[in-house]
Amino acid sequence: PEWPKNGGISFLDVSASYESSSEPILKDINLEIKPGEMVAICGRTGSGKSSLVSTILRMLELDNGSITIDGIDISTIPRHKIRSRLNTLPQEPFFLPGDVRLNIDPLENKDDDEIIEALEGVGLWDYFKSKSGLDEELVDDTLSNGQRKLFCLARARCTSSSILIIDEATSSVDSETEELMQKIIRTKFKDQTIISIAHKLYTILDFDKVAVLDKGRLVEYDAPQAL
Ligand code: ATP
Ligand code: MG
Numbered sequence: 001p002e003w004p005k006n007g008g009i010s011f012l013d014v015s016a017s018y019e020s021s022s023e024p025i026l027k028d029i030n031l032e033i034k035p036g037e038m039v040a041i042c043g044r045t046g047s048g049k050s051s052l053v054s055t056i057l058r059m060l061e062l063d064n065g066s067i068t069i070d071g072i073d074i075s076t077i078p079r080h081k082i083r084s085r086l087n088t089l090p091q092e093p094f095f096l097p098g099d100v101r102l103n104i105d106p107l108e109n110k111d112d113d114e115i116i117e118a119l120e121g122v123g124l125w126d127y128f129k130s131k132s133g134l135d136e137e138l139v140d141d142t143l144s145n146g147q148r149k150l151f152c153l154a155r156a157r158c159t160s161s162s163i164l165i166i167d168e169a170t171s172s173v174d175s176e177t178e179e180l181m182q183k184i185i186r187t188k189f190k191d192q193t194i195i196s197i198a199h200k201l202y203t204i205l206d207f208d209k210v211a212v213l214d215k216g217r218l219v220e221y222d223a224p225q226a227l
Contacts, residue, residue: 003077004070004085006035007162007193009056013065016055024063025051027216033209035070035162038194040204040224043213049197050091052213053165056195058082069163087156087192091167093148101134103155110158118157122150122184146173153181157188164189166196168203178203 011031015024026048033039041049054060055067058079067074074082084107095103104115112134119125124147128136143151156164166185173181182203185194198204205224212220212227220227 002085003072004162006070008035008070009033009163009193009195010068011055011065012068014055014062014067015064016051016060016062018051018060025060025216026055029065029218031211031218031221033193033195035193036191037209038196038207039209039211040196040198040207041211041213042198042204047213048216049213050167051216052211053167053195053197056082056165057086057088085161087159087161087164087189089149089152089156089164089166091197093152095138095140095148095151098138099132099134100128100136100138103138103151104134105155105158109160115154115158118154121157121188122154123180124150124154146177149173149181150177153184157184161192163193163195166194168197168199 009031010033011029014026014029016026017024029052041052043049051060055062056069056074058074058077062075096106100119101112101115104110104118110118115134116125119128127147128134164185185196186206196204196207204210207224209221210224210227211218
């Protein structure tokens with residue numbers, strides 16, 4: 001498979017800012033995530049969690065330091081390539097104008113059977129089957145909040161990658177949907193490196209590591225039991 005094959009991520013002395021920000025938002029971050037680990041990112045609102053994962057997608061400017069994925073400095077890799085090779089579940093699900101097929105598999109890598117299987121896996125296939133199936137047009141408010149999240153999970157399953165980045169929304173889906181999502185993440189993405197911004201402690205008890213941010217600094221990095 002293509003880069004990143006293993007999904008190891010290292011931050012070395014990283015300070016980063018947004019174009020519009022005058023001072024660094026992330027300060028002196030050192031972080032080593034091994035291939036296949038599940039790492040939670042925690043911290044108060046505004047502490048820099050979304051910014052941290054955004055630096056992996058090269059959405060912030062580095063003022064200092066470097067980030068490598070499988071040993072390759074990501075500043076040498078075009079943004080579009082990084083974004084197409086890493087799997088992300090965004091805080092706010094988004095859809096392209098078009099049908100279900102396009103929205104699950106925009107790069108047209110999968111055949112219909114695989115797309116249907118991914119939708120079955122998140123419990124959405126019956127819903128679309130009763131409409132126009134994969135040809136069903138997705139208009140902005142067709143799906144409920146929970147269905148949108150599940151849809152993004154099906155999309156992620158159809159993107160082969162060794163890394164899954166999750167920005168868990170605070171606005172919650174119902175507990176049944178959340179349980180289903182947690183289960184899918186642990187079974188279908190088992191071999192991937194998972195970085196998850198987590199707001200609820202009970203969802204990260206089985207994670208390998210927890211990174212705690214405070215005002216843009218990494219203040220803890222350890223197993224959840226140790227914190
Ligand atoms: P939350 O839990 O509310 O999602 P967070 O930990 O994800 O918070 P960030 O969104 O990373 O926090 O924000 C960290 C800091 O960066 C905040 O001070 C915020 O104002 C600033 N910030 C976030 N996005 C931008 C942006 N696009 N441009 C400039 N500053 C930003
Ligand atoms: Mg955030």
